[in-house]
Amino acid sequence: MQTYDLEANGLSGLNSTLQSQNTETNQTSWEVVNPKGSHAIAVGLDAPIEVTVKGSTGYYCAGMNQQATIRVEGSVGPGVAENMMSGEVIVDGDASQYAGATGHGGLLVIKGNASSRCGISMKGIDIVVHGNIGHMSAFMAQAGNLVVCGDAGDALGDSLYEARLFVRGTVQSLGADCVEKEMRPEHLEVLKDLLDRAGCDAKPEEFRRYGSARQLYNFDVDNTAAY
Amino acid sequence: MDDQIPRTVPIQSATFTNPINAEIRRAAATGIYDIRGGGAKRKVPHFDDLLFLGASVSRYPLEGYRERCDTSVTLGTRFAKNPIHLDIPITIAGMSFGALSGPAKEALGRGASMAGTSTTTGDGGMTPEERGHSSKLVYQYLPSRYGMNPNDLRKADAIEVVVGQGAKPGGGGMLLGQKISDRVAEMRTLPKGIDQRSACRHPDWTGPDDLEIKILELREITNWQVPIYVKVGATRPYYDTALAVKAGADVVVMDGMQGGTAATQDVFIEHVGIPTLACIRPAVQALQDLGVHREVQLVISGGIRTGADVAKAMALGADAVSIGTAAMIAIGDNDPKWEAEYQKLGSTTGAYDDWHEGQDPAGITTQDPKLAARLDPVDAGRRLRNYLKVMTLEAQTIARACGHNHLHNLEPEDLCALTMEAAAMAKVPLAGTDWYPGKGGGY
Numbered sequence: 001m002q003t004y005d006l007e008a009n010g011l012s013g014l015n016s017t018l019q020s021q022n023t024e025t026n027q028t029s030w031e032v033v034n035p036k037g038s039h040a041i042a043v044g045l046d047a048p049i050e051v052t053v054k055g056s057t058g059y060y061c062a063g064m065n066q067q068a069t070i071r072v073e074g075s076v077g078p079g080v081a082e083n084m085m086s087g088e089v090i091v092d093g094d095a096s097q098y099a100g101a102t103g104h105g106g107l108l109v110i111k112g113n114a115s116s117r118c119g120i121s122m123k124g125i126d127i128v129v130h131g132n133i134g135h136m137s138a139f140m141a142q143a144g145n146l147v148v149c150g151d152a153g154d155a156l157g158d159s160l161y162e163a164r165l166f167v168r169g170t171v172q173s174l175g176a177d178c179v180e181k182e183m184r185p186e187h188l189e190v191l192k193d194l195l196d197r198a199g200c201d202a203k204p205e206e207f208r209r210y211g212s213a214r215q216l217y218n219f220d221v222d223n224t225a226a227y
Numbered sequence: 228m229d230d231q232i233p234r235t236v237p238i239q240s241a242t243f244t245n246p247i248n249a250e251i252r253r254a255a256a257t258g259i260y261d262i263r264g265g266g267a268k269r270k271v272p273h274f275d276d277l278l279f280l281g282a283s284v285s286r287y288p289l290e291g292y293r294e295r296c297d298t299s300v301t302l303g304t305r306f307a308k309n310p311i312h313l314d315i316p317i318t319i320a321g322m323s324f325g326a327l328s329g330p331a332k333e334a335l336g337r338g339a340s341m342a343g344t345s346t347t348t349g350d351g352g353m354t355p356e357e358r359g360h361s362s363k364l365v366y367q368y369l370p371s372r373y374g375m376n377p378n379d380l381r382k383a384d385a386i387e388v389v390v391g392q393g394a395k396p397g398g399g400g401m402l403l404g405q406k407i408s409d410r411v412a413e414m415r416t417l418p419k420g421i422d423q424r425s426a427c428r429h430p431d432w433t434g435p436d437d438l439e440i441k442i443l444e445l446r447e448i449t450n451w452q453v454p455i456y457v458k459v460g461a462t463r464p465y466y467d468t469a470l471a472v473k474a475g476a477d478v479v480v481m482d483g484m485q486g487g488t489a490a491t492q493d494v495f496i497e498h499v500g501i502p503t504l505a506c507i508r509p510a511v512q513a514l515q516d517l518g519v520h521r522e523v524q525l526v527i528s529g530g531i532r533t534g535a536d537v538a539k540a541m542a543l544g545a546d547a548v549s550i551g552t553a554a555m556i557a558i559g560d561n562d563p564k565w566e567a568e569y570q571k572l573g574s575t576t577g578a579y580d581d582w583h584e585g586q587d588p589a590g591i592t593t594q595d596p597k598l599a600a601r602l603d604p605v606d607a608g609r610r611l612r613n614y615l616k617v618m619t620l621e622a623q624t625i626a627r628a629c630g631h632n633h634l635h636n637l638e639p640e641d642l643c644a645l646t647m648e649a650a651a652m653a654k655v656p657l658a659g660t661d662w663y664p665g666k667g668g669g670y
């Protein structure tokens with residue numbers, strides 16, 4: 001286990017050290033102490049290493065992650081795991097706005113709640129939130145799965161493309177072109193796998209599935225109220 | 228009897244013109260606004276309204292072909308470990324793969340590289356062809372984040388955070404179904420053939436304080452190696468420039484309302500934003516007020532066509548300019564040789580702007596492989612290089628005539644204005660006077 005004191009040694013030293021680890025590194029386990037809400041902690045990593053952040057972070061923690069497993073023992077500010085490509089990010093506490101924004105791959109797990117715009121423009125990432133999510137979540141979401149074990153706020157999935165949304169609790173309201181869809185066996189399977197990987201004991205059958213009605217995919221003058 | 232009474236001649240309305248009436252009928256028939264490519268077509272005060280004074284008794288000129296007039300520029304000297312050195316101060320603006328064909332992007336890369344300048348990706352990500360053929364490539368970081376990938380980010384020579392574009396400040400992107408080919412769809416993670424609307428705001432930040440943190444993240448991911456530009460559509464140039472500087476930009480790119488777009492609502496193109504001429508002095512003023520003029524470079528775009536435009540933009544304080552439309556024309560867009568085909572599409576040479584429909588006879592703004600094959604990227608690249616060289620020679624000719632041994636030494640004092648509007652916007656005297664509107668006042 002390597003320990004990095006962020007307060008004593010600075011952000012750029014941390015990121016360049018973690019970024020320089022490659023697939024053959026034997027320093028596979030890292031601990032970051034004294035994060036004190038700093039922004040851009042453990043961004044741009046690209047190696048199968050494990051990083052534990054001992055406390056809460058500011059914006060963009062684990063941004064653009066590839067391969068690494070990053071755990072935050074605290075809460076995270078806006079844009080955690082934004083544009084993640086692969087790997088895993090686990091947040092023990094809550095997440096602020098835009099969690100997992102534009103993510104292309106990998107798994108983001110939030111043990112607490114996530115604020116508004118969770119999964120905005122997601123492009124293939126899987127996100128599992130143990131608690132609730134805020135308004136405008138999965139706005140323009142293109143691909144991937146968003147699983148919410150609690151409730152969802154207003155305008156869920158507005159202008160949704162092909163991402164799949166699963167919510168166990170209530171949905172305050174659905175956004176334009178987002179509809180409830182039939183839960184088929186293949187969806188239950190995807191959901192079960194994600195819940196297992198996210199360490200969540202909720203049952204897939206308790207969830208409802210939402211997706212795109214695909215009515216806004218090509219312009220139609222009769223839809224102008226929705227634009 | 229009747230034919231002795233003088234009749235009123237038919238008078239066309241200056242308000243309800245034929246083009247306006249045609250648009251009303253088109254809107255009534257279809258129920259959708261007009262979407263098109265290109266920039267503002269209306270006449271606005273522009274560089275044509277400025278003149279250079281040239282040398283006289285009080286200033287002596289430099290000898291053409293004998294005395295050097297340098298043209299190089301370095302972008303990104305503020306924070307980046309590896310600023311970009313360009314031989315000429317004319318760069319190729321961001322135009323997306325998707326809007327443009329693969330061969331067109333390749334041609335831009337080839338031409339720019341031969342001329343010693345940079346080219347820029349666009350909404351839709353970086354293609355290997357483009358990276359391969361561009362010796363200096365700027366990677367756009369856009370609200371849609373289509374194809375956004377940290378590996379590509381690290382391959383870039385600079386990063387351009389796009390806040391807005393001159394053609395549509397405050398607007399998002401648009402790529403209609405016809406152009407979402409398999410490859411474009413895959414790069415953008417979208418179903419084929421759908422109308423793709425891209426967001427107008429970044430998904431994970433709003434406002435200058437967030438932007439500062441976003442720039443920090445991008446720098447951390449790229450190890451502070453490459454310059455970070457911030458591109459804005461010209462609206463409030465003084466404040467936008469000041470806020471971009473505050474957020475940590477190395478370079479500010481300011482795009483005026485004549486700036487081209489691949490596809491936007493006509494109402495947006497013609498009615499939002501301010502002319503390129505009007506945005507330069509306030510942007511420069513902001514840089515000067517913050518003590519960073521020349522340390523944070525200013526790149527100006529929107530309607531740059533000639534070496535004279537380049538020289539005028541630089542005389543007003545820009546460090547470099549960027550071209551989109553002109554580069555497309557140089558590689559063959561709107562070429563008269565396709566007139567018969569433009570006619571078939573209901574247009575004509577010089578007016579063809581239905582770039583969003585993907586039927587471009589010149590094979591540039593299309594994803595149709597047959598049309599795209601009409602453009603030979605090697606030949607088109609050569610034409611772009613020639614054009615860039617000519618613009619540079621023209622700008623040097625003017626600079627020497629004004630007695631300057633570097634394009635950067637051009638200054639507002641070299642200029643005068645032909646109209647009151649241009650004098651007010653550029654803050655240079657009306658020709659033959661020492662006065663411009665607002666002289667002595669602030670912004």
Ligand SMILES: Cc1cc2nc3c(=O)[nH]c(=O)nc-3n(C[C@H](O)[C@H](O)[C@H](O)COP(=O)(O)O)c2cc1C
Nearest residue numbers: 320321322323349350486487489529530550551552
């Ligand atoms: C076909 C086309 C596609 C464009 N695509 C983008 C884009 O993806 N991102 C962007 O920031 N600007 C885009 N622009 C705007 C240019 O980057 C640039 O601001 C503009 O073309 C400059 O004005 P000019 O065309 O008068 O030279 C595009 C312009 C054109 C003509």
